[in-house]
Amino acid sequence: MANYIADNSRYNNMEYKRCGRSGVLLPKVSLGLWHNFGGVDTYERSRQILRHAFDKGITHLDLANNYGPPYGSAEETFGRVMDDDLRPYRDELFISTKAGYDMWPGPYGDWGSRKYLMASLDQSLKRMHLDYVDLFYSHRYDPNTPLEETLQALVDIVRLGKALYVGISRWPLEATRFAINYLKQHYVPLLIYQGKLNMLDREPQEEGILDLCQQEGVGFISFSPLAQGLLTDRYLNGVPDDSRMAKGKFLRQDMLTDELLAQLRQWNEEAQAQGRTLAENALRWILEQQGVTSVLVGASSTEQLDKNLKCIKV
Numbered sequence: 001m002a003n004y005i006a007d008n009s010r011y012n013n014m015e016y017k018r019c020g021r022s023g024v025l026l027p028k029v030s031l032g033l034w035h036n037f038g039g040v041d042t043y044e045r046s047r048q049i050l051r052h053a054f055d056k057g058i059t060h061l062d063l064a065n066n067y068g069p070p071y072g073s074a075e076e077t078f079g080r081v082m083d084d085d086l087r088p089y090r091d092e093l094f095i096s097t098k099a100g101y102d103m104w105p106g107p108y109g110d111w112g113s114r115k116y117l118m119a120s121l122d123q124s125l126k127r128m129h130l131d132y133v134d135l136f137y138s139h140r141y142d143p144n145t146p147l148e149e150t151l152q153a154l155v156d157i158v159r160l161g162k163a164l165y166v167g168i169s170r171w172p173l174e175a176t177r178f179a180i181n182y183l184k185q186h187y188v189p190l191l192i193y194q195g196k197l198n199m200l201d202r203e204p205q206e207e208g209i210l211d212l213c214q215q216e217g218v219g220f221i222s223f224s225p226l227a228q229g230l231l232t233d234r235y236l237n238g239v240p241d242d243s244r245m246a247k248g249k250f251l252r253q254d255m256l257t258d259e260l261l262a263q264l265r266q267w268n269e270e271a272q273a274q275g276r277t278l279a280e281n282a283l284r285w286i287l288e289q290q291g292v293t294s295v296l297v298g299a300s301s302t303e304q305l306d307k308n309l310k311c312i313k314v
């Protein structure tokens with residue numbers, strides 16, 4: 001691929017929204033590297049999607065230690081793209097990574113201990129060829145580690161300059177309230193909560209997470225906003241060979257019941273009548289919910305990304 005010079009018009013068509021009561025603005029559409037950026041994927045295609053995303057004003061890229069497959073390889077791909085293309089733009093990018101799920105064997109490669117979080121972030125920085133990340137997350141709540149230990153590790157990570165901000169993902173309500181208070185008392189306010197909110201899954205709203213975040217000035221980013229592709233036209237006429245569902249690991253065919261398919265077709269027809277796509281409407285719906293900062297989409301092509309960016313109204 002030719003040398004990369006970012007598109008001069010990259011900030012013309014994106015909207016940025018303040019993340020809670022912080023100084024940080026995030027693009028309304030952010031890009032996640034869970035799928036399509038691993039060692040099993042074609043490097044040049046992953047690179048093309050990242051370049052395209054930045055050209056469209058997507059400044060926020062979201063990773064985790066175990067994205068791939070294999071684990072760690074999405075961060076390696078990202079590190080390579082940093083070296084090949086994005087290094088001159090480091091200060092225009094807001095990069096997050098996480099630790100919380102199984103990453104390496106033995107008792108120190110999983111959950112929420114200080115030992116795990118500290119070691120994992122050091123590994124992530126090496127793979128991504130970065131000195132620091134903008135945002136580091138506890139990827140999940142650990143019922144067996146004192147919350148103070150996990151949260152103090154996050155505070156110390158910021159003090160050490162390895163992350164600028166901290167976030168939590170998939171923590172239950174009361175633990176989230178505790179985290180907000182603990183971090184506030186230690187002068188490292190919680191920047192953002194990452195949770196699954198989409199037209200098919202409204203748990204963070206029902207549980208009260210969104211209200212809490214809003215009251216406390218914490219941002220909220222919605223992961224899997226398209227329900228891994230269900231809330232698009234991808235599966236309306238069968239299961240394409242190259243789709244996530246065909247791979248079968250994270251999106252199983254038995255999830256696509258007749259009832260769900262009927263609902264998706266109805267939403268698709270409604271979108272078409274408005275001159276839009278189902279994906280566009282699904283993303284708009286999330287961005288209209290009170291307290292939401294950004295939608296964190298995935299994409300296996302630049303064409304998908306472009307379709308999804310239509311939800312931005314500029």
Ligand SMILES: NC(=O)c1ccc[n+]([C@@H]2O[C@H](COP(=O)([O-])OP(=O)(O)OC[C@H]3O[C@@H](n4cnc5c(N)ncnc54)[C@H](OP(=O)(O)O)[C@@H]3O)[C@@H](O)[C@H]2O)c1
Binds near residue numbers: 195225233242307
């Ligand atoms: N915190 C957590 O625990 C957690 C959990 C899950 C995800 N995440 C984050 O959220 C990010 C996004 O998750 P996700 O990939 O599940 O998001 P998603 O946006 O719901 O699904 C993305 C997938 O949907 C399909 N798709 C996207 N746009 C499309 C379009 N316009 N038309 C047709 N199909 C389209 C593609 O699948 P095909 O491959 O079939 O083309 C794409 O890979 C992740 O990368 C990660 O950063 C976090």
